[in-house]
Amino acid sequence: MSANEFVVAVVGATGAVGQQMLKYLEKRDFPVKELRPLASKRSAGQKVMFRGNEVTVQEALPESFAGVDFALFSAGGSVSKALAKEAVKRGTVVIDNTNAFRMDPEVPLVVPEVNPEALNHHKGIIANPNCSTIQMVVALKPLYDHYGIEKVIVSTYQAVSGAGWQAINELEEQSKAVLEGKEVSAHVLPVGRLNKHYQQAFNVIPQVDVAEENGFTLEEMKMIRETKKIFGDDSIDVTATCVRVPVMRGHSESVYVELKSDFDLEEVRKQLGEVPGVVVQDAIGEQVYPMPINAEDRTEVFVGRLRRDLNNPRALNMWVVSDNLLKGAATNTIQIAEALIGKDK
Amino acid sequence: MSANEFVVAVVGATGAVGQQMLKYLEKRDFPVKELRPLASKRSAGQKVMFRGNEVTVQEALPESFAGVDFALFSAGGSVSKALAKEAVKRGTVVIDNTNAFRMDPEVPLVVPEVNPEALNHHKGIIANPNCSTIQMVVALKPLYDHYGIEKVIVSTYQAVSGAGWQAINELEEQSKAVLEGKEVSAHVLPVGRLNKHYQQAFNVIPQVDVAEENGFTLEEMKMIRETKKIFGDDSIDVTATCVRVPVMRGHSESVYVELKSDFDLEEVRKQLGEVPGVVVQDAIGEQVYPMPINAEDRTEVFVGRLRRDLNNPRALNMWVVSDNLLKGAATNTIQIAEALIGKDK
Structure with missing residues (x-):
């Protein structure tokens, strides 16, 4: 090139x-x-x-x-x-x-x-794809290839930049107002075009995008539908809860995955590490794990908190972070x- | 009295x-x-x-x-x-x-x-019990009584006040520093007595309390062990991912629950509403759901985002918020x- x-x-x-x-x-x-x-x-x-x-x-x-x-x-x-x-x-x-x-x-x-x-x-x-979907499927890909995926249950911790400049500015303004003890105004989040707007500074909002009829939000349904389409596999069960947190850049995801076959956790770590664009940061004992402040301006998907589920030996838990404006x-x-x-x- | x-x-x-x-x-x-x-x-x-x-x-x-x-x-x-x-x-x-x-x-x-x-x-x-456990078991209780609980998968969004005054002050100081473009220092979070401290302002930290041998943190193991002890039922499978978010007061939890028998969602809403100390705030179409800023200084447990799982008809998802210093x-x-x-x- x-x-x-x-x-x-x-x-x-x-x-x-x-x-x-x-x-x-x-x-x-x-x-x-x-x-x-x-x-x-x-x-x-x-x-x-x-x-x-x-x-x-x-x-x-x-x-x-x-x-x-x-x-x-x-x-x-x-x-x-x-x-x-x-x-x-x-x-x-x-x-x-x-x-x-x-x-x-x-x-x-x-x-x-x-x-x-x-x-x-x-x-x-x-x-x-949607930002939340991209980083998750990148982390799921080696698991899908090596073991097959039965079920995914994900809860997101999404940055405001996914909602654009206005949301970034709003979080900044609101944070200042809270710290100065001033009145807080809200005009953008959680969803610009809806009626009600809530304070995002020092708050967590369990709504990203509009509601669908089934009680899920559109963001949650995007994660569900897009994951199946990207893998070309409708048999993957996905459940999502999408939540906005007071972070400027970088989405985080708590992901529970049930695999179709047994796995060795050390192997999984190795397989993830071999994916181009994935960085494994996984040593809770040394306080090493992905965080949005470290993912900002980076194009990779960061994966950590890898651990075998205590109840289902075919399931594992992981924590996936990426810059929603870049890889997302x-x-x-x-x-x-x-x-x-x-x-x- | x-x-x-x-x-x-x-x-x-x-x-x-x-x-x-x-x-x-x-x-x-x-x-x-x-x-x-x-x-x-x-x-x-x-x-x-x-x-x-x-x-x-x-x-x-x-x-x-x-x-x-x-x-x-x-x-x-x-x-x-x-x-x-x-x-x-x-x-x-x-x-x-x-x-x-x-x-x-x-x-x-x-x-x-x-x-x-x-x-x-x-x-x-x-x-x-631990603050994160209390609010979850209050919300789980009617489900346990009416349907039995097979499995719980929870991801938390925990406020800094769970780590005391020092953590509250630190989040305030760090937030000011970020907004003023000054250098940020960290001495308390995620765990005061551990070596490494990270910025919590505008960041999400997937560690609450020290690590255990199995890759889970103590906070996660508290939620797992305490839930079984409180219900007096070791057969409940619990998986937890505990995460600190830049919120002063009020823990939020994304909870997936697999029940032992079929349920009617409207019935569940009613059963939760009848529990003393539970407030159901559940109308995503009208943007009604629990949020930490609304739970501050309130003694109740707030439950919303109730929805039947799209894959497992015996499972439901919910969002549980409570003031960690009060009910917690x-x-x-x-x-x-x-x-x-x-x-x-």
Whole structure:
């Protein structure tokens, strides 16, 4: 990847994830011939930095995609629904980081370490999974391959940056207000477009995204549905409880896994350590385990607190942390693009 | 309970839990004839408030318990080990809020809503369970009674106040430092007496208490062992992952429960609502669920996010929140004392 061959559009270039996409395209030396940062009308005219140059953000319109090779979308589901197919019509390959197409049977849902083969069948749109799902399936992959997975029960500890800049700013403002004994206001979390907003500072909110009819939230259902789709295996039972915690960056997950066959814990540790992009931090006796502050700005998935279940000898517990803006979003999106150009070459 | 009949000692009277004990003895109008606030030599001479009067804290010594009817211990396991039996020798009934005697087969481990009958067999010392255990078993009790419990998998979101004033101050100081872009120092969490200390502000730490040989932490093993002892049923499988979050007061728990028989979710909601001390806050569609900021200074256990598991029709998921300093500590201790005087009368 030396020549700069591709025109790359980033839709939502001023957002929390979009900014990481620009940074990561640069860092990975992705062969960008022209960068086209796109956003809503409101953000058009802003400047973003790319390879040391200021680039002006343009309004994302159907015609913006003329001549674009890859469009990385991260501007919300409604923008993807309105524009992704327009981009495909113009010959662009869309990698979409929203929930718009993830469960569409025509759209591959890809984590390159887990199911790169799904890329072979794409029809112009490839979906990037939900942040909470990505880090979990990366950690589950060696377990699935070596032992088979019966059941997963996960509880998440999700950072506010998953809800964008507004949520990051809100947590900062609220934290200051609490520490200064001032009144706390809430306008963004847990879900911007819902009626009620709650204080996130020094608080835990057991709601990420809207509710579904069955009493689960959409975030919980994303983890359940996407895990099955990524492994291409509907027989994996997944239960999720998704919770927002007062952390800026880095999602954590407490994961209980029932395997289909016996395992040796030392073997599992070794197998996890061999996965590219996984870092095992597992020595509770020496107080070594993953934490969000150590995962910030890192592209890996960190796994620790590995222990055999005391009741079910075929089950184990683990603790999985990753930067939700990177492997959970920007990094995985660009890894998909890299896999595609690797393939096309 | 009108006459003030009892001499009550509070051991650890200046601590985070001790302070709540004084407040709650007063609020519940516990029949205190004389309050004897005790603490380490270092804290002796300090004043605490009780019923509008300043009372001087005395050093806790064996002879401090002469004439004391009830001694409420919350000054760490080593103090309880050194002094609880001295108090019993002097005719005092000890209610101990540390880990010192909880698993002693001679010592009842009591949550009055769950196993008040265990009080009948006490020999001078009664143990108050761990905060994380108490709120969980209160929520599990109606499930156990109506359906039987096969298995529990719990992940906790624990407030720093469980680690005392120092941890509360540390979270405050660290949060300020982060917001002001200053260097963050850590001296208390996750476990004061261990070597390594980590930033808790805007971070999640998957360690509460020291590690055991099996890879679980002591806090996790407390939840496992104490749940079996309180229900008097070793057949309940419990798995726990205990995590500290940047919250001042109020523990939250994501609890998956497999029952022994079928259930109707509406019935479960009703059964939980009928438990004294339980408040059901369960309407995700209206964004109603328990949160630590709403549980602060409340003595109840709050239960919500009730939903049937999508894979196992005999399993359900719930979210349980309570003030760890109150029902998790001070309130439960005093409820034990109340149960005893109710019995003795």
